[in-house]
Amino acid sequence: MALQHPMNDPMQDVQRPAEALQADSEHARTEITALQTQPSQLLFWRAFYVLVGSALGLALGAVFSVLAQELRAWDLTTVLAVSSLPGLLLAGAGWVYAGLRFAHYRGELHRGEGVLLLDGVWWRSETWLPMARLQHLDVHQGPLDRHWAMATLTLHTAGTHDHQLRLRGLPLAQAHALRSALMPRATLTHD
């Protein structure tokens, strides 16, 4: 396995097909633990996106009703009915979007190496954060998180644009366990 190590021949690694890399990572004894996002996070997202959608929809409906009043085209009940439609539609869209986001949200702990987070429904991002670059970690709980015994683990690096990564919907115990597992032990040497 030592001869096949990527660092011996960096250029070769780029052209190798994905399957060989997968086999290599299994050979290279990287233990991958999937981090289960709590179902309560789905509830939270559903509530959040329904709220956002209905607020947007109500705003649109209000604009429409004001315009309709100016034009005096229809009577009041029709106007009210039509202007509540965007609110309902966008709330439904928020409900669906929350479900999709929850399905695509996945975190993984690569033991000894770092953390991976997959996020996003249409604009998907796969963020890889190595342990050797972690500056510090925060465990944060909002009021609803406390009710559902969830927490958000924030990982900070020394980068500028993407300097922090948030893992949401972790059980509180697991968040604390992750924090001690990932905590930078040796003092990072500043060169």
Add this chain to the structure above:
Amino acid sequence: MTEARQPQTRRLHPLSFVFALGGLIRSLAAPVLAFAVLGRSVDRIHLIGMLVLAGATLWALLRTRAYSYELGPGELLVREGLLDRTQRHIPFARIHNISQRRMLLHRLLGVTELRLESASGAKPEAVMRVLGVEAARSLEQILRGQQPEEQPEEHREGSAEPATGSAGEAAPPSISDTPSVLHALSSGEILRLGLTSNRGLLVVVIALGTAFQQEFLRRQFAAWMGVSGLWLRNQLFQQVQGQRWQGALLELMLAGLLLFVLLRLLSVVLAFVRYHGFRLEQHGEQLIAVHGLLTQVRAGARLPRLQRWQIDETWWHRRFGRCRLGVAVAGSMHGSGSHGAEPGVQFKELAPIARWQQAQALLKVCLPTLDWPALQWQPLHAVFARRLWRQARWALPLAFGLLACSAVGLIALSVPAALAVVLLLGGAWLAYLRLWARFAAYAVAGDVVLYRSGLWHRRWVIVAMPRLQSLRLYSTPLDRRLGVRSLQADTQGGSKSHRALDIPCLKQEIAQGLRTQAWQAMQRAP
């Protein structure tokens, strides 16, 4: 070689209080002068102002007298504060950059302002305002002598222009090293730098922006614009009325050209003020850049702290056969560089302007394993299609809008003419996309990843994989349809507005392979 020395308490220069007063002097100097010189009758406001000034001077005097520093074993001890005394222990290992700034008043009085910057870069560890030139030089040498030196001294040959004789900078040969000049700019180079930069336009825009915030200046500007606008409109009207639209067009073009020439001249003047006497020296593993005409700046950065390099080559640079090598240093303060005439204390450029061979020689100093001629540039996948779709989002509605306006009669173009314009612009746009796609490419050489892009303004982004902070594979729905991913990476000291590395349109397997390779390289501590 460290000498055992008795820790002696040193103080700032006796004239430091002048610089500590700063802005207060400027606002209160006028009434003071009026009273002292002209002997006018002083009303109460001016008297109060003078009292405030006297009080502030006394305070500044006492405060700068209370500032002292000591060189202990392995650390710098700073004592400051008048009412609340603070003692700070700064280990030598935490001082990463020592930079100096000398404005005109500093140079007249023979002093300098010294900044000691730390690894985090958020705030300087210590700002010594001001020290005498000799004291600053000896302090810098001592602090540099304490840095662990990893590289043996090497002298660059042939690549740097012959160093301008450093008259007046007769640095006594330090204990351990003699500096080697990596790059120096002659007056001709600074002239080319001014001609290729648009800093003149930037300065004018910023000056207008700040001037507009003042009511008085805004009204003056509006009045002036009104008068000249009226005159311009009359001129054009006369031309158009006399059916001589060619003359009007010619006048407009000449006016535009004159404005452009004036702005470039301003850029040249600003380049001279900012970069006069530019010299990049290497002391062991530290790079020091010295430049400035009125305000002299001496900024430093250590080689292992350089995170990301970028070579810029605009259309103007290509006329002169030059380029610009910029660098991002870990711990630099984001976006606080100065844009105007004053040179900033930040270390942002290894070479503001250089020939290609010089730029590559400088890169070789920073990345010895990078062999530019042997690079294998790999083209990106489906770049043309991706950019076409993304830009068509707003280009097509614009085209349709133009055609609709001409059909309705909102603009003075007949429909066939509008169609011709749209087709012409569309053809130019497609040609631009095709050329852009042809040039964009990436390359991997050992631990270094390079990405080049652009057509008129070409950029080469160079990062070292072990110095990356995080990785990201990003895809939009269009990307997934085309089977590509974007590989993004972040480093220290970059810009908050864009990522350090952002390679679009990599085939999925290639993106994942690169990601794996970078991931392995990032497992070690930086």
